Amino acid sequence: MGRLKNAERQHYVQAYVPGTEEPGEEWLELAKYISTxxxxxxxxxxxxxxxxxxxxxxVTVTSVAQAYTPEGYYDxxxxxxxxxxxxKYKVGDGRKIWHRVVRSDGKKEWVGRATxxxxxxxxxxxxxxxxxxxxxxxxxIPEETDLPVVPEG
Numbered sequence: 001m002g003r004l005k006n007a008e009r010q011h012y013v014q015a016y017v018p019g020t021e022e023p024g025e026e027w028l029e030l031a032k033y034i035s036t037x038x039x040x041x042x043x044x045x046x047x048x049x050x051x052x053x054x055x056x057x058x059v060t061v062t063s064v065a066q067a068y069t070p071e072g073y074y075d076x077x078x079x080x081x082x083x084x085x086x087x088k089y090k091v092g093d094g095r096k097i098w099h100r101v102v103r104s105d106g107k108k109e110w111v112g113r114a115t116x117x118x119x120x121x122x123x124x125x126x127x128x129x130x131x132x133x134x135x136x137x138x139x140x141i142p143e144e145t146d147l148p149v150v151p152e153g
Contacts, residue, residue: 014082
């Protein structure tokens, strides 16, 4: 298959209702006027050396917080952008959403509750279109699912 374009990876969002353990069926695709989505994953690590080795420190990954940073132009008629924009003045559970990422080849997806930070829904130079950006960070390692392969043709 070779290389795949980033635009083939799909990002979806959904409102989170506090106390729910599973997302609903209806997802909003976060794609319209989004020109880039960065990977802002953060890893926690520890280094330790042991006497049964040569003293060289070994790195152990202790936590992974997968995060994405979509950026583009703000469209208040786009439901996914408006869901996120509506969280700007909320705190705590008010900043939670469900996030779903489908790999560019369509064979895997990751779903989990996430927290949205650094929301920008409008802003920029007077002659430019309004900008949109945020950080969507999974609250824990998302659930990975293999998706059924759809035969071509």
